[in-house]
Amino acid sequence: MNLPASAGLSFSSAAERMFQYNESEVLGEDISMLMPSPDRERHGRYLNNYLETGERKVIGIGRLTNARRRDGSIFPIDLSIGEAYGTEQRIFTGFIRDLTETRNRERRLQDLQHELAHVSRVTAMGTLASALAHELNQPLTAIANYMEASADLVDSTDPQDRDMLREAVGEAAGQALRAGEIIRSLREFIQRGETDRQSESLRLILNEGAALAFAGMDSSGIDFDLLVPSDADHVLTNRVQLQQVIINLVRNAVEAMQERQGRRLRISSKREPDGKIRISVEDNGPGLSPDIQKRLFTPFNTSKARGMGVGLSICQTIVEGHGGRIWADRSVLGGMAFHFTLDPCEEADND
Incomplete structure (x- = not known):
């Protein structure tokens, strides 16, 4: 023209x-x-x-x-x-x-992005529901077991049975409170996208987390080591959420070693060169194939016959919410090693 x-x-x-x-x-x-x-x-x-x-x-x-x-x-x-x-x-x-077609393509791309965002929100809701079901299963199962045992003891007049009844009811109440803490902790994490963290002793939390993970599982014959040096003990963390990570990793390790003779489980911590505290959960199970390892932290990906495949995804969400990272590799024990990092609490280390 x-x-x-x-x-x-x-x-x-x-x-x-x-x-x-x-x-x-x-x-x-x-x-x-x-x-x-x-x-x-x-x-x-x-x-x-x-x-x-x-x-x-x-x-x-x-x-x-x-x-x-x-x-x-x-x-x-x-x-x-x-x-x-x-x-x-x-x-x-x-x-x-x-440029009409170009703009139309851009608008279509924007529409697709909005649709994707909607699908992502729906998927997130489904993931949250699955996560809650997964995390609450352990305390609710414990409550059911304790209350079933209590029902068998309620008509007994034996003082020893009465003591056992009180203990069972007390344990059930404790697990109910734990379930409430899980819900509160997840809700706060979702609402704020961050966690309330404070100085905690890794040794205590790792020990408690392992004990909770062993509940209801066949942990007999497991050679269990907990190695927490003094310079890698105190971390900034949300106690309940860290326990959830440990419970998931320990239960996975115990299940992986079901067919093993001489089962070994080791939980340890050490200070990394960048100052972070690395926590490792290692077993001597059969390990995992490279293909499965690539998808370990993808929601709904599982190698278990009856697993939901959200446990490791939850661990990743919690660890990243703490500003750390989580990964897996082969353990020197022969099986898998899961590692994650947390921030140290320098004030506690200097006490």
Whole structure:
């Protein structure tokens, strides 16, 4: 499309299709007829300013702007204008690319992104429900077992049975409180995206977490080591959430060693060169294939016949919420080693 200062000299067939004008309708007309407001009204002033001062705003530069079709519809274009000198007049040539399809693709991409966000929210709700079911299963099962034992003892008049009844009821109440703590802790984590952390002794939490994990499992014959040096003991953590990580990892390790003779489980901590505290849970089970290892922390991925595949995903969420990372590799014991890092509590270390 060639244009002098104000009138069209030629109009290509591509321009005819783009603007819905025949060439005969454009030739000799002011080119501003193809522009929407406010460019239409500004065109003459801009062109005169360029001819007088040489100040370029579009010519030789190009820009994204809008154009106007015969039917009045506006569409986006990529506009470039070249300049040439004829024998009698200055000639401007406009190169226009219709960006309608590009914009449509962008809008479609935005729509798909909104749809994906919606699906992600729904998936997150499903993951949360599964996570709650997974995490609450252990304390609720313990409550059921304690209450079943209590029912068998409630009619007994034997003082020893009465003592056992009181102990069972007390343990059930403790597990009920633990279930409430799990719900509260997960709710706070989701609402704030962070955890309430304070100085805690790793030795105590790891020991308690392992004991809770062993409850209801066949832990007989396991050679269990807990190695926590003094310089890798105190960490900044949420006690309940850290216990959840330990329970998941220990239960996985015990289940992995079911068919092993001479089962070995080791939980240890050490200070890393970057100052973080690394906690490791290692077993001498059969290990995992490389393919399974790649997907270990993906929700609903499991190698267990009846597993839900959310335990390790929960561990990852908790550890990353603490500002740490979690990974797995082969253990020197022969099975798997799961490692994760936490921030140290320097004040406690200096006590």
